[in-house]
Amino acid sequence: MTAKTIYAAGLMAALLAGCGERDVKLVGEREPIRDTAAAFVNQSAPLSLIAARSNDSWTHRNGSAGHTIAHPALGQSLTQAFSVTIGEGDSRRARITSAPVVANSAVYTLDARSQVTATATSGVPLWSVNIAPRSDNLSDASGGGIATDGNTIFVTTGFGELTALDASTGAEVWTQDLDAPGTSAPTVRDGLVYVVARNSAAWALDASNGRIKWQLNGAPSVGNFAGGAGAAVSGDIAVFPFPSGEVVATFPEGGTRRWQTVLSGERPGNAAGLIKDIAGDPVIDGGRIYVGNFGGQIAALDAFSGDRIWTLNEGALGPVWPAGNALFMLNDKREVVRLNAADGTAVWRIALPAPDLTSSNRQRAVTAYFGPVLAGGRLIVTASDGQIRQFDPTSGALIGADEIAGGAASAPVVAGNTLYVISKTGQLVAFR
Numbered sequence: 001m002t003a004k005t006i007y008a009a010g011l012m013a014a015l016l017a018g019c020g021e022r023d024v025k026l027v028g029e030r031e032p033i034r035d036t037a038a039a040f041v042n043q044s045a046p047l048s049l050i051a052a053r054s055n056d057s058w059t060h061r062n063g064s065a066g067h068t069i070a071h072p073a074l075g076q077s078l079t080q081a082f083s084v085t086i087g088e089g090d091s092r093r094a095r096i097t098s099a100p101v102v103a104n105s106a107v108y109t110l111d112a113r114s115q116v117t118a119t120a121t122s123g124v125p126l127w128s129v130n131i132a133p134r135s136d137n138l139s140d141a142s143g144g145g146i147a148t149d150g151n152t153i154f155v156t157t158g159f160g161e162l163t164a165l166d167a168s169t170g171a172e173v174w175t176q177d178l179d180a181p182g183t184s185a186p187t188v189r190d191g192l193v194y195v196v197a198r199n200s201a202a203w204a205l206d207a208s209n210g211r212i213k214w215q216l217n218g219a220p221s222v223g224n225f226a227g228g229a230g231a232a233v234s235g236d237i238a239v240f241p242f243p244s245g246e247v248v249a250t251f252p253e254g255g256t257r258r259w260q261t262v263l264s265g266e267r268p269g270n271a272a273g274l275i276k277d278i279a280g281d282p283v284i285d286g287g288r289i290y291v292g293n294f295g296g297q298i299a300a301l302d303a304f305s306g307d308r309i310w311t312l313n314e315g316a317l318g319p320v321w322p323a324g325n326a327l328f329m330l331n332d333k334r335e336v337v338r339l340n341a342a343d344g345t346a347v348w349r350i351a352l353p354a355p356d357l358t359s360s361n362r363q364r365a366v367t368a369y370f371g372p373v374l375a376g377g378r379l380i381v382t383a384s385d386g387q388i389r390q391f392d393p394t395s396g397a398l399i400g401a402d403e404i405a406g407g408a409a410s411a412p413v414v415a416g417n418t419l420y421v422i423s424k425t426g427q428l429v430a431f432r
């Protein structure tokens with residue numbers, strides 16, 4: 001018998017002998033490996049809301065260039081006023097990624113194939129134009145966003161262009177190549193248009209002619225969120241969200257950096273939670289900026305210094321909605337959440353319907369949720385399952401639901417006491 005054979009036999013004997021030994025119980029206090037904290041309990045809390053008032057326009061996501069708007073007026077019961085076609089709806093290769101904007105008694109929309117349409121608030125079609133480049137064979141490119149200053153419509157597309165259109169006629173004013181898909185919505189204020197492209201480049205352009213005023217580069221990222229978040233601008237601050245999770249604040253004139261920070265939180269145990277892209281557009285509310293990523297972090301920042309006021313482990317599907325002492329949001333766990341604006345603690349959480357995982361078509365089983373918008377004293381969330389849900393902002397209780405044929409493809413928009421939403425089938429639907 002060789003030495004190697006003797007060694008192997010001895011090792012096997014030792015292992016077999018070890019298998020027969022009784023387990024040794026270690027002394028000491030045993031701690032659970034899972035979080036056993038008490039279950040969260042919803043609370044009903046007073047809400048300091050200003051009186052609802054009618055607004056004639058809704059020019060950007062959440063209503064303004066700063067992504068916040070005062071309490072819009074909206075009737076207590078919703079009745080469909082009209083439904084008109086605005087172009088192509090959702091398909092396997094293309095998606096609607098932009099909510100409508102409203103100005104000058106017209107609603108401006110972007111379909112899944114780069115068609116921009118103007119519709120009167122009465123439902124009468126005004127004009128329609130397709131801004132996809134004729135020279136490029138990129139028929140599958142989709143996505144983009146839309147904003148307006150009242151005179152001009154600014155549109156980004158998956159073709160990597162920012163186009164300015166005359167709001168009255170739809171005629172092209174200018175087009176700027178962004179060198180990458182510009183799928184986040186543009187922001188326009190005080191003669192400048194701001195946009196963040198998917199290659200982590202931010203642009204400030206002259207609104208009158210499209211010439212570049214200045215540029216800003218963020219860290220590159222490959223884990224990007226479809227659609228992406230757009231810049232928020234108010235007064236002397238412009239805040240840019242980048243796909244890497246970076247948030248950079250600048251002075252609008254010249255682009256000099258004021259401060260920068262990174263949202264790096266992740267939702268453990270969730271593959272989508274690894275995406276650090278900013279999905280909750282920056283919201284400028286007084287001296288604060290609220291911003292959240294898709295993966296699992298939302299923060300309140302001091303607008304002057306960028307210092308963290310508080311941070312919460314919540315993924316954001318869109319911008320928060322500030323209202324008095326509260327913040328409302330949709331998180332990555334299909335919940336409508338009310339937070340305390342002072343410290344970020346949750347007041348209530350309402351679970352939205354989960355996907356039917358037994359369905360043979362998983363794509364259809366998954367429901368997309370959009371919003372929330374606080375209007376007419378209640379919180380409104382649209383969904384691709386064909387429901388417009390309304391919640392009591394004080395308690396989170398579901399207080400009403402209305403149907404939208406085909407399901408929603410955009411967040412709700414409220415202007416002129418009317419709620420507008422785009423359906424998955426490419427319809428602009430108005431409720432009054």
